[in-house]
Amino acid sequence: MKVNLLYKIGIIGFGNMGSVIAHKLAAQASEYEVRVFEKDKSKAIKAKGVSFSEDISDLMLKVDTVILAIKPQDFDRLLKELKGRILNKLVISIAAGISTEHVEKLLGNVRVIRAMPNIAARIAESVTCLSKGNFANDDDLEFSKEIFNCLGTVRNINEDMMNAATAISGSGPGYIFYFIENSALDPDNIPEHARHDMMRRLEKAAEVLGFNTEDAAFLAANTVNASISLLKSTKSTPEELRLQVTSKGGTTEAGLEVLRKGGSWGEAAQAAFKRAQDLAKRG
Ligand SMILES: NC(=O)c1ccc[n+]([C@@H]2O[C@H](COP(=O)([O-])OP(=O)(O)OC[C@H]3O[C@@H](n4cnc5c(N)ncnc54)[C@H](OP(=O)(O)O)[C@@H]3O)[C@@H](O)[C@H]2O)c1
Incomplete structure (x- = not known):
């Protein structure tokens, strides 16, 4: 208290x-x-x-x-x-x-x-x-x-879900900026169907990593909405924001490598999750 x-x-x-x-x-x-x-x-x-x-x-x-x-x-x-x-x-x-x-x-x-x-x-x-x-x-x-x-x-959340959270809500903004960048969407005016498409992809990815449906929906909705708000409220392009969240050797970079090769958001999140585990082992 x-x-x-x-x-x-x-x-x-x-x-x-x-x-x-x-x-x-x-x-x-x-x-x-x-x-x-x-x-x-x-x-x-x-x-x-x-x-x-x-x-x-x-x-x-x-x-x-x-x-x-x-x-x-x-x-x-x-x-x-x-x-x-x-x-x-x-x-x-x-x-x-x-x-x-x-x-x-x-x-x-x-x-x-x-x-x-x-x-x-x-x-x-x-x-x-x-x-x-x-x-x-x-x-x-x-x-x-x-x-x-x-x-x-x-x-x-439980600690055993922290690496999964890192791959979803921590690295998720990177997938979202990449998606907007490559879909020729107007960053200032993302249509509702595109917002829902991104939420569905991230929610599914969260479920793949073991989140229950409620946590998956919460993390996906908040991460997508917040990333779109950030894009609108800064003068940065989606590419600039993507670069800002992509540390060398980090979890977002691992997820984005998969998306670039045509992988799904679920596969990207799995790669980010694995990178989080690898970072832990390095210690
Ligand atoms: N960025 C994100 O979106 C995000 C989101 C969630 C969590 N995180 C986590 O947040 C942490 C920081 O990320 P970041 O993006 O803020 O990194 P960053 O921009 O590289 O900031 C870390 C800063 O700490 C300095 N530093 C390194 N060792 C230090 C020491 N012993 N004492 C004092 N300062 C030291 C670094 O200096 P040098 O550059 O000179 O080494 C650098 O200025 C990471 O562990 C990351 O996993 C980041």
């Missing part, structure tokens, strides 16, 4: 996602004090309501919750650096493929929440899936829900 306190949130990594989370939380200045550590100092630009720490030690001294917003490939190096500094802090990881168990293995018995938001966080329309680790409690999950509500809607 939330009481009227100022929550001190630390974010490690101020890239695509970390910066959006920082800005959205800082916009709720009466609730959150936001502090960031970013190793690339050129990115640590002035941002209203966001403070920057010079190093991890300083950040960890000043926050109660730490959000890990770096690439899965950089994760283990960071976790080794964080070991022994977590104390009683809540750790929230948004990395594709990294399980709470993996974080616990490297950090010890710490409270970990795993979150999978998507690019629509920029317009506060992300659908974020959340799951909790072995040592996190229901209050931690509730608190994390409040945080990610600043970015859109939140769905609690």
Whole structure:
């Protein structure tokens, strides 16, 4: 249960996602004090309501919750650096493929929440899936829900469905931008039949990965609607947005490779799911 306190949130990594989370939380200045550590100092630009720490030690001294917003490939190096500094802090990881168990293995018995938001966080329309680790409690999950509500809607799921969520709601915007790009649709005026076509494809893909019909419909509808809203509200083309969500070696890239070869959305999601599993093994 939330009481009227100022929550001190630390974010490690101020890239695509970390910066959006920082800005959205800082916009709720009466609730959150936001502090960031970013190793690339050129990115640590002035941002209203966001403070920057010079190093991890300083950040960890000043926050109660730490959000890990770096690439899965950089994760283990960071976790080794964080070991022994977590104390009683809540750790929230948004990395594709990294399980709470993996974080616990490297950090010890710490409270970990795993979150999978998507690019629509920029317009506060992300659908974020959340799951909790072995040592996190229901209050931690509730608190994390409040945080990610600043970015859109939140769905609690079992951890064993997190890689599937990554392939559907995390990478789904990539399939949607690719589809719009290649269907000669007007991004500012997507007809209803095309919207429903994309929802059906993503919903079917979600069912292929094991989501029940209700979760599949929820994730598909929210991801499609939010991606279309993002397209309308930014001046970016579908191609530009697709490029922004396609990290090298990431889950969206794996899904898009399949679509380019003429595969279905279900097959694309399976490839993204497999990439999420592979990212986990790399750790
Ligand atoms: N982008 C999306 O749409 C999306 C959606 C859902 C989840 N995610 C997850 O979010 C995470 C971040 O993705 P992103 O797209 O925001 O990545 P990004 O743009 O590459 O941002 C990560 C930032 O963290 C910095 N960094 C790396 N190691 C660090 C360290 N030890 N301490 C401080 N800063 C460090 C990186 O610097 P360098 O570039 O110099 O390495 C980079 O500026 C990933 O794990 C991804 O799976 C992303």
